[in-house]
Amino acid sequence: MNAAARPIKNIAFDMGNVLMTFNGPYFATRFSDNDQDAALLQAAYFGRGEWALLDSGTIGYPTMLRIAEAHLPERLWPNLHDMAAHWARYSEPIPEVNDLARRLYEQGYNLYLLSNAGTRIDEQLDHCPAYPLMKGRVVSAEEKLMKPDPAIYELLCKRYGLVPAECLFVDDNADNCVGAKVAGMQAFHFTGDVAALAAAIGVSRQQ
Template sequence: MALLRNVIFDMGNVLMTFDGHEFARAFTEDEKDADLLYAALFGRTEWALLDSGTIDHATMLRVAEAHIPERLLPNLYSCFDHWPELSRPLEETNDLARRLHAAGFGVYVLSNASDRIFEQLDHAPARPIIDGVVVSAEERLMKPDPAIFRVLCDRYNLAPEECLFVDDSLDNCRGAGAAGMWTHHFTGDVDALENQIATLSQGGKA
């Protein structure tokens, strides 16, 4: 059995927070207006198209403009420009990533995100030690498609059976499993994640 050598983290709600409702509230003073802002931007199906690289940011903004009252357009523009600045590090997972790197593990990020990902990720304490990043919008592939996990392995010369993928989405974990990786469905329990890493790195079964 191959030993674990690499840990691959999702970004949103694993290394950095992503909460569209929270972001919208930061740019409005009224809860109902925040709901309108969220629905026009983060809550639309087009947001997934942005992450997939199918549409660009200008198109996403035009869609949002068409679905929000005119009086809230200034709020929309501020939110659209600045929401990544409100994405906060999850300190425990960042600390774990740094400790893993110091112990000799490869540390990677694989995220369904637009090409603005580094506006979030660059705030992560673990960013300087990350060995590689694969982003859905750049690859025109999205989790849970196993193909995007194969892209990461091919690009960085990783053996899937030596990788653990960590994501807050169970479907995404299943996609990584189909690509031959170990998986961890992250629910906020960093101790459980660290215990699984310790087991796999010693040749045990997770």
């Protein structure tokens, strides 16, 4: 944060690889018994450009499934269907970030979720420790807006009556942080260093 920045009152977290793991290659290994098939499943589902259309709300999960089927041998369709239905159970909380979010909540910060994700995001959030502490959320597929479009950050602020300059947005994608700054928010590019995140907010890493 620069010296002229306004005090932070609100913190908006991305979900994938900030609060919860998102690792398509790992998920695929849970639904196959060899590395070759796992690689095919990953490439056909999580690895396709159409995944961004799913996150944007442009297509739905049945369409994503049909696209993936078209790029897999039919023998792997049962594995694909099982993976599509259940991969979210293997998305795990990132403990140190969730612990930091809890401490921030206890210190009076307002917490929000701002994520590029599909309409089934609650299958991950239902085991995210920090999510019950949050005052609201903006999810790309639900809004038909995606980061780094400044409009999605502006929507968060308008919906919950937030002053953008008093908000810190945390994301593992640097471009998404740029979008937040264009919208008038402060931003932190998260690369796994929880101590640096805590220091940017102005709190100790542990309490």
